[in-house]
Amino acid sequence: MAGKFYKRLLAGAVVFLALLLAGCGVEIQVSTPSRGGEAGGNLKVHFIDVGQGDSTLIEQDGHFMLIDAGERDQGEVVVSYLKKQGVKKLDYVIGTHPHSDHIGGMAEVLRAFDIGRVIMPEKEHTIRTYEKLLDEIAAQNLKITLPKVGDTYELGDSSFQIIAPVRDYGDNLNNWSVGIRLTYGETGFVFCGDAEKEAEGDIVSSGLTLKADVLKISHHGSSTSSSSKFMDLVDPDYGVISCGKNNDYGHPHKEIRAMLKERNIKSFRTDELGTIVAASDGKSVTFPGQETGDSAPSEAESQDYVFNTNTKKFHFPDCKSATSMKKENRKTYTGTREDVIKMGYEPCQICNP
Numbered sequence: 001m002a003g004k005f006y007k008r009l010l011a012g013a014v015v016f017l018a019l020l021l022a023g024c025g026v027e028i029q030v031s032t033p034s035r036g037g038e039a040g041g042n043l044k045v046h047f048i049d050v051g052q053g054d055s056t057l058i059e060q061d062g063h064f065m066l067i068d069a070g071e072r073d074q075g076e077v078v079v080s081y082l083k084k085q086g087v088k089k090l091d092y093v094i095g096t097h098p099h100s101d102h103i104g105g106m107a108e109v110l111r112a113f114d115i116g117r118v119i120m121p122e123k124e125h126t127i128r129t130y131e132k133l134l135d136e137i138a139a140q141n142l143k144i145t146l147p148k149v150g151d152t153y154e155l156g157d158s159s160f161q162i163i164a165p166v167r168d169y170g171d172n173l174n175n176w177s178v179g180i181r182l183t184y185g186e187t188g189f190v191f192c193g194d195a196e197k198e199a200e201g202d203i204v205s206s207g208l209t210l211k212a213d214v215l216k217i218s219h220h221g222s223s224t225s226s227s228s229k230f231m232d233l234v235d236p237d238y239g240v241i242s243c244g245k246n247n248d249y250g251h252p253h254k255e256i257r258a259m260l261k262e263r264n265i266k267s268f269r270t271d272e273l274g275t276i277v278a279a280s281d282g283k284s285v286t287f288p289g290q291e292t293g294d295s296a297p298s299e300a301e302s303q304d305y306v307f308n309t310n311t312k313k314f315h316f317p318d319c320k321s322a323t324s325m326k327k328e329n330r331k332t333y334t335g336t337r338e339d340v341i342k343m344g345y346e347p348c349q350i351c352n353p
């Protein structure tokens with residue numbers, strides 16, 4: 001076997017040398033992502049609306065990968081969305097951690113498409129959904145690849161590096177979440193499942209590059225996650241929150257919404273917008289079709305506000321404090337948030353304008 005492999009290697013070298021000697025100007029192509037506009041030149045990240053849960057499809061030049069598949073009743077939703085995108089094969093499937101809102105629909109996905117590599121953490125769970133997923137993996141003769149921090153994989157012209165889990169987290173399933181940093185050209189995306197602050201601390205300590213244009217806000221916008229050190233290093237321009245309308249957990253939590261605003265991170269929520277698609281041309285990231293659907297208006301956008309000239313607070317017009325305000329203190333204003341703050345007003349803590 002080894003001999004055959006060696007011979008083939010030698011044969012390849014001879015051909016290569018011959019080409020060089022023939023002087024036919026063979027150029028060694030360094031693979032860099034092609035610019036936008038060229039067929040297959042872009043990276044697309046689809047944050048699929050699966051209600052309370054996660055499911056993200058990544059697409060580059062006909063190659064696909066899926067991170068999580070929502071609850072079990074969302075399996076069909078994910079499969080039909082993927083089919084609509086022309087998916088036949090998933091090069092990678094990542095089940096970030098064995099909670100049902102992440103791996104519930106996964107068995108159905110595995111049945112519907114050709115599957116390359118399945119990446120899941122070495123943490124088992126006794127829920128039936130998880131056991132059924134393991135059965136499906138075994139039935140299809142698929143093997144589980146354990147995530148090893150620092151390992152990198154290619155998806156077309158993009159690649160991703162495993163950044164979590166850094167270590168054993170015992171029974172905290174969220175902290176076992178597989179985390180990746182996906183890069184395409186100069187752009188980057190970070191996804192860390194439901195990793196909480198403890199796991200984020202380890203990710204930060206690992207010293208890997210975390211900087212990204214887009215962060216999928218961990219744990220559906222729960223205040224158990226998004227520690228300031230982690231946010232400092234990822235330093236995203238955009239945050240995507242995957243959560244269900246009026247979910248039982250109050251996701252995204254108020255503290256996280258305030259933090260995103262404070263850091264000037266433009267945020268998009270699946271409970272408000274449905275499925276969200278981000279596109280990268282290798283230079284920058286855009287959210288096509290979402291320009292007007294932004295849930296957190298940027299500082300530069302003009303808005304209607306209500307001032308309380310007495311408390312020096314400003315509110316959205318529909319805020320309770322704005323509607324019940326004493327007439328003599330009330331003043332309406334249309335302008336940018338930045339202007340309002342410059343005028344010496346502070347945002348209301350309730351409506352968070």
Ligand SMILES: [Zn+2]
Pocket residue numbers: 053054099101102194219220
């Ligand atoms: Zn979750």
Ligand SMILES: [Zn+2]
Pocket residue numbers: 097099173174194
């Ligand atoms: Zn979880």
